[in-house]
Amino acid sequence: APDIPVANVKAHLSQFQSIATANGGNRAHGRPGYLASVTYVKNLLDQAGFTTSQQSFTYNGATGYNLIADWPGGDTSDTLMIGGHLDSVTAGPGINDNGSGSAANLEVALQVARSGFQPDRHLRFAWWGAEELGLRGSTAYVNSLTSAQRSQITGYLNFDMVGSPNPGYFLYDGDNSDGTGSGPGPAGSAQIEATLAAYFTSIGVPTRGTDFDGRSDYGPFIANGIPAGGIFTGAEGTKTSAQVTLWGGTATRFDPCYHASCDTTSNINDTALDRNSDAIAYAVWTLADGGGTEPPP
Ligand code: PHE
Ligand code: ZN
Ligand code: ZN
Ligand code: ZN
Ligand code: CA
Numbered sequence: 103a104p105d106i107p108v109a110n111v112k113a114h115l116s117q118f119q120s121i122a123t124a125n126g127g128n129r130a131h132g133r134p135g136y137l138a139s140v141t142y143v144k145n146l147l148d149q150a151g152f153t154t155s156q157q158s159f160t161y162n163g164a165t166g167y168n169l170i171a172d173w174p175g176g177d178t179s180d181t182l183m184i185g186g187h188l189d190s191v192t193a194g195p196g197i198n199d200n201g202s203g204s205a206a207n208l209e210v211a212l213q214v215a216r217s218g219f220q221p222d223r224h225l226r227f228a229w230w231g232a233e234e235l236g237l238r239g240s241t242a243y244v245n246s247l248t249s250a251q252r253s254q255i256t257g258y259l260n261f262d263m264v265g266s267p268n269p270g271y272f273l274y275d276g277d278n279s280d281g282t283g284s285g286p287g288p289a290g291s292a293q294i295e296a297t298l299a300a301y302f303t304s305i306g307v308p309t310r311g312t313d314f315d316g317r318s319d320y321g322p323f324i325a326n327g328i329p330a331g332g333i334f335t336g337a338e339g340t341k342t343s344a345q346v347t348l349w350g351g352t353a354t355r356f357d358p359c360y361h362a363s364c365d366t367t368s369n370i371n372d373t374a375l376d377r378n379s380d381a382i383a384y385a386v387w388t389l390a391d392g393g394g395t396e397p398p399p
Contacts, residue, residue, distance in 0.1 A: 103387035103394065104213050106206070108376035112367075114205035115197055117142055119367045122195030127363065129190040129201075131232040132164030139188050140167050143208055143229055147171045150215035152227070159231070159242035166231035168239045173214055176224035179254050182390050183226045184210070184382070185240065186261040187233030187319055194363040198370055199337070203261030204229055206379040210386055221391035223256070230319050233262070240319035244326060257294060258323040258330045259385060265375035266335035267358070268351040273298050274320065274332050275311030283313025290329025294389065298331060301384040307377060308348050331385075333378050335371070 118139060122128055125135030140156060147154050152171040159166050169188070186203030190196020211227045213219075232238035244252065260274070275283060276291030286292065295311075302309045312334050314320065320330040336356020343353050359365040387394045 103384040104217055106209050106213060106379040106383050108372060108379060111205045111209045111375055111379050112370075112372070114208055115201050115367050115370065118201040118205065119195055119197055122190070128192050128194060129188070129196055130192040131161065131166050131189050131235055131238070133192070136189050136231065137167065140169050140229065143188065143204070144169055146208065147211060150212050152211065152215070157243060157246070159239060161232050161235060161238045166239055168231050168243050169229040170243070171211060171227040173211070173225040175220050176390070177222060178224040180222070181224040181226050181255050182257045182259070182386070183228060183255055184259045184386060185228035185230060185319055187231070187239070188229040189231050189234055190365070191234050191361045193361055194359070194365045197365050197367050198263055198265050198267070198357055199360060199365060200233070200262045202263060202265035202370065202375060206264055206375065206382055207261055209379060210382050213383060214386070219387070219391070219394060221394065223390040225386065225390055233319055237319055237321050241322045244322040252326055252328070255323070255328050257290060257389060258320060258328050259294065259382070260318055260320040260330060260332035261378070261382060262318040262332070262334065263337055263357065264333050264335055264378040265370040266337070266356045267369050267371050268341055268354060268356050269335035269371050269374035270341060270345055270349055270356055271302060271307055271309045272312035272334040272336065273309050274330065274334070275313050276329070276331050280311045283315065287314055287324050287331070288327045288329045291324070291331055294329060294331030294385070297385050297388050298333060298381055301381045305377065333381060335374050335378070
């Protein structure tokens with residue numbers, strides 16, 4: 103799997119910051135900074151050869167948008183989706199939440215195109231609207247599919263907050279190895295968790311589980327039995343002293359600017375953003391094509 107240049111991911115974050123600054127300080131549902139964010143991502147994907155579609159939905163009297171980007175090729179009955187929410191709260195520009203996942207996924211998608219990756223599975227990337235108002239965009243998307251279309255989505259990877267300034271490395275707990283929460287994810291979620299875990303093991307970074315608690319856009323996927331997984335570096339919670347021993351940082355909040363005006367380009371840990379971008383690429387290459395190293399048939 104390729105090494106994702108973190109400078110490119112950070113360049114996307116600078117663009118999201120500029121978009122927010124030019125549009126009243128946020129990129130929230132129903133505000134102009136949201137649609138400008140969609141347009142920024144869509145133009146890059148169109149230029150790279152993706153087939154994109156902008157799906158509209160209505161929530162709270164405002165039009166919301168999902169951006170869906172298909173990479174041509176692969177078995178569409180075995181589609182791997184990669185997504186994250188592109189909207190911010192109204193309080194600020196939302197650079198960690200969730201410019202980080204949006205930018206990392208964008209750069210992985212662009213790397214798919216640059217490398218001419220032709221995996222066995224079909225790849226579909228998504229940038230969701232109105233997550234902050236209750237997973238509205240991802241729910242509208244899943245509900246818009248027929249049951250036959252839903253059954254073609256055989257995995258969903260979610261990235262929401264992957265550059266927290268005082269980061270932890272949490273993987274959605276697909277196997278419920280910690281025995282907490284509402285149980286394991288749909289069958290196949292354990293394999294996704296294990297794939298991400300293998301990447302972190304390879305770079306010597308420990309991970310811990312985080313329960314599927316319904317707080318991000320994997321919710322409507324697992325509710326429909328679609329296996330899911332992803333990475334999370336922490337939000338309003340406080341890092342424990344045991345977690346400081348594990349990961350470094352300080353025994354303070356993972357993201358002190360969570361849902362605040364200070365969630366700017368200064369609110370990013372570059373090392374976490376770099377590691378997690380590479381982990382996303384590793385998971386996409388491994389899950390979609392056995393690492394991309396199979397000999398031709
Ligand atoms: N979805 C939450 C938000 O956008 C953050 C979050 C992500 C919480 C992942 C838990 C797990 O505010
Ligand atoms: Zn949020
Ligand atoms: Zn979020
Ligand atoms: Zn687990
Ligand atoms: Ca658990």
